[in-house]
Amino acid sequence: MAMRSLISERVSCRSSVLGARWMSSWWRNVEPAAKDPILGVTEAFLADPSPDKVNVGVGAYRDDNGKPVVLECVREAERRIAGTANMEYLPMGGSVKMVEETLKLAYGDNSEFIKDKRIAAVQSLSGTGACRLFADFQNRFHPDSQIYIPVPTWSNHHNIWRDAHVTQRTFHYYHPGTKGLDFAALMDDIKNAPNGSFFLLHACAHNPTGVDPSEEQWKEISYQIKAKGHFPFFDMAYQGFASGDPERDAKAIRIFLKDGHLLGLAQSYAKNMGLYGQRVGCLSVLCEDEKQAVAVKSQLQQLARPMYSNPPVHGALIVSTILGDAELKKLWLKEVQGMADRIIGMRTALRENLEKLGSPLSWKHITNQIGMFCYSGLTPEQVDRLTDEYHIYMTRNGRISMAGVTTGNVGYLANAIHEVTKSA
């Protein structure tokens, strides 16, 4: 907003003096945008010539050799698809088959809501697109509402709801002292928010902290949100990635469904199927009945049309091929378990290494936290030292992407962290 009024001011000042001359350059007033805090890390990493460099910045899975992985089930699906299907536009709501399979993952194979056709669902541009579509929908139908966003969260959440012109508030989530959940403050914030507010919740493997509520805590959260008539919107980007078991990782959602919430949900296949660049996801809104679901879906499509008309087909085909085939699905589940197991193994290794080095600090949180990320507790200054002195790249909030940790670099990483924290 400030930028806009600054530019308008300059416009009105200048144009009276320079007239046509100013207007001859349209983009002179365009300031460089701040670098994206997450994606900027990878850019810096790539530019670093050091052979010791370690990238624990962006949350994309790496194998134990630090290489990106394309799952076997995905390669097989692509072999089956190559050159067969045409590239016709999908309907605005995306691939029906893909959406069906995706809802089953989240809501349950035998979900009554699916049977009763109460879920309005559209294919989306991965998790980002699902969140943005919902934010636009929220703005259109509840323009006076506000969204409560946890502190901290994935930074792009703030951008999404801001660009959708929805008022943002925050709620307590992470407790820096315990490096765990600030449950009491979280519950207070839910209670104190005006009735009927919208709450953004991470279904599992919270990004960036890796701190998830326990099952008991989820039940209390669900109860309190219901009591206040709030709307729960779940962002589930890591189903399968947290524990290795997609059913288990959907626990929070199932609790809320059982409690009768009419929730919204963003799902992504970027991480759990490794389809990052394909941009495959799904937005769903549970409605009172089929009629309402049809209406809501039509409105979601209307919002998508001026953004991109209809979603990309290739990634959706991969998903529906895998999930629609018993063998491929079994393979996928095995591979997801494998990825989660490797990360859990690295958490243990990192913690043990630090303890062996005799670190005075507690590193229990590394194994208490779950999913791709570890909120290390490192300060921005310590992170800068890690980068400058050790060529270790991570975001300045101290978030370590465990996916970037390997048996090859865990010792080096532990040593570097120990060095920058031992006098803390």
Add this chain to the structure above:
Amino acid sequence: MHEKLKGKVKLGSTTNSTAGFIKTKSFGRVSMVAAVNVSRFEGVTMAPPDPILGVSEAFKADTDEKKLNLGVGAYEPKSYSLMCLMLLRRLAENLMLERGENKEYLPIEGLAAFNKVTAELLFGADNSVLKEQRVATVQGLSGTGSLRLAAALIERYFPGAKVLISSPTWEFPWSEYRYYDPKTVGLDFEGMIADIKAPGGSFILLHGCAHNPTGIDPTPEQWEKIADVIQEKNHIPFFDVAYQGFASGSLDNDASSVRLFATRGMELLVAQSYSKKPWSLCRKDWSNECCLVKSQLKRLARPMYSNPPVHGARIVANVVGNPALFDEWKAEMEMMAGRIKNVRQKLFDSLSAKDKSGKDWSFILRQIGMFSFTGLNKAQSDNMTNKWHVYMTKDGRISLAGLSLAKCEYLADAIIDSYHNVS
């Protein structure tokens, strides 16, 4: 409904839609099994079907064997051309499988190889604007996504600026400059020039070639005059190029309007698509301003979709970047454009032979690209669908890509009937 519910909750024990919850400060846990939450979106009404994409849905539901889909601008499924394009794609995909390329996130601005070939395709590889690095290119979600990014950029940096759009244009119900002349079924050039002489410093949306929905393009001389006016009024031209290669069959010819403007040193915005294909911004001087603008485009894209899809971009980069595949693609496009010209001819011949009223149908031959504006009004278009099972958009637009030579006579019958017997 929402306003009534907000902040007011009543205890209800049935599944009736007015059930809610007790508003209370705190009490012990209560079983919530019986009550059903009222949806926050109860007041949401059904959106009208999309005027273009909705046509395909209606077509799918029609069981009549004579049905024809001339709605959306995409190739007829069993057409030879589509099969060839699929072959090309298979070759490109096999290349990708062989290379075992991964699926990592692209940078926000997209695949570098894709952006490079796309800008070269548009401006010509030897164009000075490319050599001098005056073009900022960002991969978008096809034409729609690119337009949306541009619109967002304009809204953020030029709040209150006017965007002038041709009357009619793709999916915009409102219009700002005259374009289509129903009397001639051609270009209202005088009207267009008069209207774009309007408030200086506006964005003028232009179709690079094969105007959608009319199929009517300015001549090269007319383009020069349009460029004169735009320069004089210091507007910024904003090209939507969705059909490069499809219009005349030649990629270079179809890009001539954009290249004309670029040669004059004008700043312009371009949205390109490979559907039938990211977009480019050309700056007059200062290549670093390109970087500034690009950074802002990325900032707008990040909260929309983070980064663009990789698969299609790789196919394009592989096809356009590989001389053998590129030549094959060019040959394909010439053939597709040629096929459309044949269909236009056949349709014109059928209409002229069957219509005894003496009406001049030659506008069909003068129009270019995938679409033809038939001049049929809404009621007549409805008749096309209801009586003849011909699916088209209500503005009288038909997509020739969905029409085979064999169906031209049937279509001619339908058009003649609708034009003369329905008002």
